[in-house]
Amino acid sequence: MTMTTPRAHATGVPGYSETWPSEPETAGRARKLVKTVLHTWNIDGEVVDDAVLITSELVTNSIVHSKCRLLRLSVTRPRRDLVQISVTDKSRTEPEHRDAGPEEESGRGLMLVRALAGNLGVELRSFGKTVTAELEVPCRRASSTVVGPTGGK
Template sequence: MTRPTAVGPPAYTETLPCKPETARRARLLVAAALNTWGMGELADAGTLIVSELVGNAVRHTPCRLVRVSVRRVTNDLVRIGVTDRSPALPKMDLVAGGDETGRGLMMVDALSHRWGYDEMRWGKTVWAELAVPPC
């Protein structure tokens, strides 16, 4: 009798309604994954990043659902992604000091090791990577 073996890196994913309150569930998913993997020091940045990515999908796309994923790429690198069905690509806008919105991707850029997006025929995934700081 054979035993199943893991293929690919550990990951968590959940499909959720495209609503503002989804950000809370997404934060819980990311925090749980990071703590499970012993990467709790990344939880503050990770939960803020996923909140911004979910918020952008809710505000800027006509989506009904989003898929939130957090994947351990290597022992010291995690990728957080939000997938929606909109072809509209994210862009980082310059904002004026008094503007109340428009800073989400700037925060993602500041908090992450790197970020980007993967286009698909039916939508996109916007992702950000977090690296465990060297000891």
């Protein structure tokens, strides 16, 4: 399969999105896309780690439970202090929170997402659903040193 370059949104809020086949390898592609986008926006640290984990869980849920052929990942920044990670598929079945037992190896994904995300929502659409998690981005203090295009001050 040929890897394509993620498409930036032409208008509106900053964002990137990509449509991929609903297969296990897609979770890795999605994690790389989110990490790259956040670094492009100069976001690092714990926010990146949380965003990568949230992405992995949302994409994996779509792959395992939707039984759809494709899914779409979108990463947007509607405000300077907020990142949204969305996964869209053609299933209208909403993700279910369940209480996994201590011996179970799966079933904790949405619990993790809810713990990390400031908001988790599901939007049912005529063609399927979009699951969106929001992460707050701590504002950095502006540096007093401004570096110009040649590396000087």
